[in-house]
Amino acid sequence: MPRIIAVSNQKGGVGKTTTAVNLATALALEDFMVLLIDLDPQGNASSGLSVPKTEVSVGVADVLLGFREMPDAVVPTCVDGLHLLPATRELIGLEIELVEASRREYRIKRALSAHAAPYDFVIIDCPPSLNMLTINGLAAADGVLIPVQAEYYAMEGLSELLRAMNQIQKGGLNRELRREGILLTMVDRRTRLCRDVVDQLREVFGTEVFQTEIPRNVRLGEAPSFGRPVHAYDPLCRGAISYTNLALELLDRIGCEADDEDTAAHTEQNLVRSQEAS
Numbered sequence: 001m002p003r004i005i006a007v008s009n010q011k012g013g014v015g016k017t018t019t020a021v022n023l024a025t026a027l028a029l030e031d032f033m034v035l036l037i038d039l040d041p042q043g044n045a046s047s048g049l050s051v052p053k054t055e056v057s058v059g060v061a062d063v064l065l066g067f068r069e070m071p072d073a074v075v076p077t078c079v080d081g082l083h084l085l086p087a088t089r090e091l092i093g094l095e096i097e098l099v100e101a102s103r104r105e106y107r108i109k110r111a112l113s114a115h116a117a118p119y120d121f122v123i124i125d126c127p128p129s130l131n132m133l134t135i136n137g138l139a140a141a142d143g144v145l146i147p148v149q150a151e152y153y154a155m156e157g158l159s160e161l162l163r164a165m166n167q168i169q170k171g172g173l174n175r176e177l178r179r180e181g182i183l184l185t186m187v188d189r190r191t192r193l194c195r196d197v198v199d200q201l202r203e204v205f206g207t208e209v210f211q212t213e214i215p216r217n218v219r220l221g222e223a224p225s226f227g228r229p230v231h232a233y234d235p236l237c238r239g240a241i242s243y244t245n246l247a248l249e250l251l252d253r254i255g256c257e258a259d260d261e262d263t264a265a266h267t268e269q270n271l272v273r274s275q276e277a278s
């Protein structure tokens with residue numbers, strides 16, 4: 001079965017979607033089969049991969065409501081080995097429709113139990129709130145990757161999320177749920193505040209914080225407007241390199257290290273393929 005990673009933080013604009021899209025891409029470029037699930041009604045992960053929610057009729061909402069089986073809603077992307085379960089307009093207001101549904105917290109978990117076998121990784125982009133969509137993501141996940149923006153209010157958002165994760169574990173929704181790691185995003189080491197926040201987080205959470213830091217990088221902000229992951233937009237920019245490093249660090253942590261010699265060659269070949277396709 002795949003490793004299922006929810007990218008979550010109820011604080012808005014901290015780099016969840018940027019991380020979900022580019023980590024999923026980096027893993028696919030290492031030759032893993034990856035499914036990215038867009039659980040956010042904003043549909044940013046979908047549009048960031050050229051699948052705008054206004055242009056697809058079947059998506060994750062249909063799976064949540066039991067109208068479609070997951071494989072009928074999954075689409076390929078411009079990256080070889082990366083599939084997307086997109087958001088559609090129906091995701092807006094879906095929570096209300098789910099109120100009466102049985103086992104409504106486990107809809108994604110059920111779909112993945114039945115259909116995720118072909119994948120090595122499932123990455124779930126969660127919305128910026130702790131609603132039923134996020135709960136579906138956290139109930140299905142093995143681990144939560146928590147992007148934290150290196151700024152003043154970072155700790156506040158983080159402690160709320162950790163409390164919620166605790167409730168999910170203790171309440172029995174997902175007793176196995178673990179922290180996959182805390183990822184520092186939009187890091188700008190030129191500012192003192194940023195350096196202080198980074199130091200404080202590393203002091204409090206130690207090795208739970210990924211060594212890899214995602215720098216503030218203009219290319220990461222530009223890529224989604226071209227409907228591409230950063231690796232297909234500017235593969236040599238600092239943003240692309242940092243997400244590749246994150247993927248390698250994650251693989252190392254979970255003991256599924258990519259073969260070092262092969263890695264560079266594969267990444268290069270796959271980049272060429274994904275750029276030709278886009």
Ligand SMILES: Nc1ncnc2c1ncn2[C@@H]1O[C@H](COP(=O)(O)OP(=O)(O)OP(=O)(O)O)[C@@H](O)[C@H]1O
Binds near residue numbers: 019185187215
């Ligand atoms: N490392 C970075 N450098 C520069 N810009 C970034 C970086 N990471 C994210 N951004 C930009 O910051 C904005 C917020 O990022 P993103 O959409 O990934 O956050 P989010 O947590 O998913 O937001 P939301 O809570 O709304 O879902 C976007 O415009 C994105 O392009």
Ligand SMILES: [Mg+2]
Binds near residue numbers: 018040044126127
């Ligand atoms: Mg987002």
